[in-house]
Amino acid sequence: MATQTLVLPGDTISPNILPIPSNPSHFLKLGPGLRHTPPSTITSVLAGSLCIDPKKNAIWVENNSGRYIPQPHDLILATVHHSSTDWYHCAITPYTTLAQLPHLAFEGATKKTRPQLNAGSLVYARVVSAAKHTDVEITCCNASTGKSEGMGELKGGMVFDVSLGMARRLLLARQREEGGIVVLEGLAEKVAFEVAVGRNGKVWVKSGGVKETLLVGRALQETDREGLGVEEQGRLVKKLLRGL
């Protein structure tokens, strides 16, 4: 289990608390919120809880607030803003520079068969590159396999805003154990629905009818807002299903 302490920007991380690698050839991994000043000073640049995972030899600052900043490999929900010769320009968060989605970055897309997306279409995509001096590039297919892997245009449904921390928890491989989320599992016993979670704090939900879709969306938002634990989520699910 990772241990936690509070850090403020500018705090120097004492070398004593750094994880000791099991093998000297393993490098220490610095996650978000930390800054390395050669030779060996590590300072925090964010306010949050400092998390240390000795098993993975990693250290990072957990901060779930503010604006989403694109990172490579993140899954996100983007809205197409307009199309140009080779790209769709998509908005990941409002008021930021648009990200680029190549016309051919879809499963099996060629010049002739590529999907035609109108302005305002919703896409589920992965961030390819997010270097600070270039525009963000996103894709809707896995470059090595050429498969869509669930990404691409999303039709119908509704988008719900959640906090960045909630989105991260929803995307964990073991939602229940690590993220403490059972609300989706609970609802799935009675209601059929699809979800796509974007790391940028957006969740797309599609279900049979308006009522069901709203039910799932609201359940997620309430779990997030109130910080509900596993048992409380169970109660919420029961309450909501009864109302249906």
Added chain:
Amino acid sequence: MPREAEPSINEKAFLLQALHEDIRLDGRALDAYRNLDISFGDDYGVADVRLGKTRVLTRISASITAPRPDRKFDGIFTITTELSPLASPAFESGRQSDLETHLSRILETSLRRSQALSTESLCLVAGRQVWSLRADVHVLDHDGGLIDACCLCTLAALRHYRIPDSSVKGGDLTVYSALERDPVPLALLHHPLCVTLVFFDAGEKWLVDATVMELQCSEGEIVVAANPQGEVCLVQKGGGGEVEALVVLRCVEVAMGKVRELGKAVDGALERDARRRDKGGMSRELRAENER
């Protein structure tokens, strides 16, 4: 230049679909306002109104100036609204947007030109000295319902404000500080409030207190300003979509009911605040009595 984020096609379609089933995204009834919370600052004339996620703060301040030469017996009352990036990054500071112009015109008509505040009562020495009263409306958070919230907030602040007491002896003006004499309330003739309705499907469906997203998906809006006595001060339709006259009448009728509801909320908030002030203010009141 930053632009306001448009909802995606999916979101728009879903919102409209839900409306056809008479469902709003936040679960409200079509004609229901969001949670309204009115609070007042420690100073007189500062009102903080929260309507759902929308939040507006109004501050009333007064100073003494010379009147306009053509209106010697009238004080000056100005309302300033500035939308800053506090509310949304799409608002640029220092540049007036269309929304801002729209907002300030409606406040101007509903509160100033409807003679809600008697400007004559702001006159101190005719032709020489008058009160210049200003209302600074600060929009802190914007999630729709701006017009309604701003109007309500400004009215609440005006009703809450106490202007310094003064007396004129032989053409000489004396203004008393709060310690010398308790400041006095403003002379408000009536209490107008705005209610905005947005409509869809050529007026077939209408909503009260729309959020930003509902507003973005709508075809147009009707603003009605009226006082709880049932007198209409302003009806304005915007947005381009066409509506039948009967729908407009129906809207005014609905707005009347809402104005009464909102008026009661303001009354209640003012009463609560007066009670809060009275607790510690007992001694002060007694002292004022003794002076006379």
Added chain:
Amino acid sequence: MANTTLSPLHRADGSARYTKNGYSVIAAVNGPIEVQRRDELPEEAAVDVAVRPAAGLGGLPERHLESILQNTLRHVIVVSAHPRTLIQFTLQIVTSPGDDSVTGSLPQASSNLPVLPALLQASILALLSTSIPLFMTLTATLVAVNPNGILLVEPSVQEIKLASSIHVLAFSSHGDLLVVESEGDFTIDKWEEVHKKAKSICHEEAGDESESGSEDVSMSSDDSSKIENVLKEAVERKIAKEQRWKESTG
């Protein structure tokens, strides 16, 4: 006593309300967002600050405060992390104690230095509630010197009026002097004294949080000596809220 609220606003990326000594300020930060071409900087984020007075439109005093804040915040934020973007601050003064006397004209004092510590503190709190990387945090205070040469920390409006000089000083969390703005007549020796006093208020506490960790504040019982703690408490509350699901899961 300082009163802080993190994230009172929904729309802004980061926001904070800071109330102290009669001043109350709401700060909002948006960023990193798209920058206008003319303000774009190729190697760093542009920092834009707007200060809005409680009543009336901003004037020269506000522009002066904006330039001080802009120059300070530019060094606090890791601007190189987000080049060609904008980090936008909007600071709304909600109350300032000078407004009590409505009898005169609008409160348009020649300078507005007394509000500066609150503005600095509110902007740093707002930054802490975002994901914008920072080199450090800062703490600011106001010291007045009265005609008898006595130093007054966080003076009242009356004391400021009578003071022969007033000084605003801000220190980084590493104890370095970040901002110093002085007004009035004073000697270098007096300034040194002010500097020492201000540093003891802003930083002595900051020193122990990373090194010694001792909590005894015997040197001054003034509540302003806990400015650094105010930041810490605010962040603790934020984290506790974010982590609530973990606790309730057990």
